[in-house]
Amino acid sequence: MxxxxxxxxxxxxxxxxxxxxxxxxxxxxxxxxxxxxxxxxxxxxxxxxxxxxxxxxxxxxxxxxxxxxxxxxxxxxxxxxxxxxxxxxxxxxxxxxxxxxxxxxxxxxxxxxxxxxxxxxxxxxxxxxxxxxxxxxxxxxxxxxxxxxxxxxxxxxxxxxxxxMDAVTGVSGSSPAYTYMFIEALADGAVLHGMPRKQAYTFAAQAVLGAAKMILETGTHPGALKDAVSSPGGTTIEAVASLEKSGFRSAVIEAVIACVEKSKNMN
The missing domain is CATH 3.40.50.720 (NAD(P)-binding Rossmann-like Domain)
Incomplete structure (x- = not known):
């Protein structure tokens, strides 16, 4: 070069x-x-x-x-x-x-x-x-x-x-901010149950890093990976049901839409 x-x-x-x-x-x-x-x-x-x-x-x-x-x-x-x-x-x-x-x-x-x-x-x-x-x-x-x-x-x-490019802004350009919010919220939940905050951030951040790596390295659909963690009658599916009840997916989709629209208006 x-x-x-x-x-x-x-x-x-x-x-x-x-x-x-x-x-x-x-x-x-x-x-x-x-x-x-x-x-x-x-x-x-x-x-x-x-x-x-x-x-x-x-x-x-x-x-x-x-x-x-x-x-x-x-x-x-x-x-x-x-x-x-x-x-x-x-x-x-x-x-x-x-x-x-x-x-x-x-x-x-x-x-x-x-x-x-x-x-x-x-x-x-x-x-x-x-x-x-x-x-x-x-x-x-x-x-x-x-x-x-x-x-x-x-x-x-x-x-x-x-x-x-506007869609890229929504899905990767700005999404680290959404992810940081998710990690912070995960850690807050652990702190609520007595875990020291620094340790909670380590657990939450590593879980997100590992989950992302699973998608990139295995090529498996994220829905299938979610299903693999969600045992019948278990703790994970209980948490998933709570997220769905709170509109977790739709909130994320709406965030991406808002970001894309803002990006378009900047052009």
Whole structure:
């Protein structure tokens, strides 16, 4: 791998991506660049990962083969206007901001440009991210393989049609928050029955982690796995019945619907 990867913006997601790329040894740290308006963040990320840093976005545009736009959505127009005439002809531009459509940003560049729209989530910080990726027609199969390998440095990826990106936001982009709420509620129930809170969080979090791993590694339908735990007349089916009575599934579905609708309105 001899491509240079540059990040414009050094927020939490950029840091997670850089950490995964460096620790996986996907490319050398000396071929990773980052720019940011805050010198404090730049100094920290340079010291932590031994990458190249600059306060000049144009340096990233001119030198890097993959440019990751990791700034807030409202800054996309300003940043693209600044760098659009300096991006390499064959460079790949990766967008990781919510609501930023490929077509809209093709117009901002006003030239032929390889665009990748990615929706990672925060578990990328612990190398367990889930990223959805859409590309425009100029992105080649070789480009896609490189981008896939880059994002696999910190989790799993799936290529999806861009029309599904709002659904992705609901099912993986925002869902860590729902899961944290579920884990907190599980732990509260255990604390109510005398378990120390720290221990309750460990039991609840590991149970959720293990259950998720069962689905991913066995490929078994989650309903079948639920049935396997729910013995006739047992404790689990009693709990399942209580959840159903409280509208657990419909509440989760409604949460996803609300999230997707909000995402659509941000476009």
């Amino acid at each position: 001899n491509k240079k990867i540059g990040f414009i913006g050094c927020g939490n997601m950029a840091r997670a991506m850089i950490s995964g790329i460096v620790h996986s040894k996907f490319i050398e740290p000396s071929t990773i660049y980052a720019s940011n308006s805050s010198s404090g963040k730049l100094n920290q990320i340079r010291d932590d990962f031994c990458i190249c840093t600059t306060d000049d976005n144009l340096k990233i545009a001119k030198e890097c083969d993959v440019v990751v736009l990791s700034v807030k959505p409202h800054l996309y127009g300003k940043v693209i206007d600044q760098i659009k005439d300096f991006i390499k002809e064959e460079a790949i531009v990766v967008m990781i901001a919510a609501g930023q459509k490929i077509e809209d940003n093709e117009k901002r560049f006003n030239r032929k440009i390889k665009l990748v729209r990615a929706m990672p989530n925060t578990p990328a910080l612990v190398n367990e991210g889930m990223t959805a990726i859409s590309v425009n027609t100029l992105v080649t199969d070789e480009d896609k393989r490189f981008i896939q390998s880059m994002f696999e440095c910190f989790g799993k990826i799936e290529f999806v049609e861009e029309r599904l």
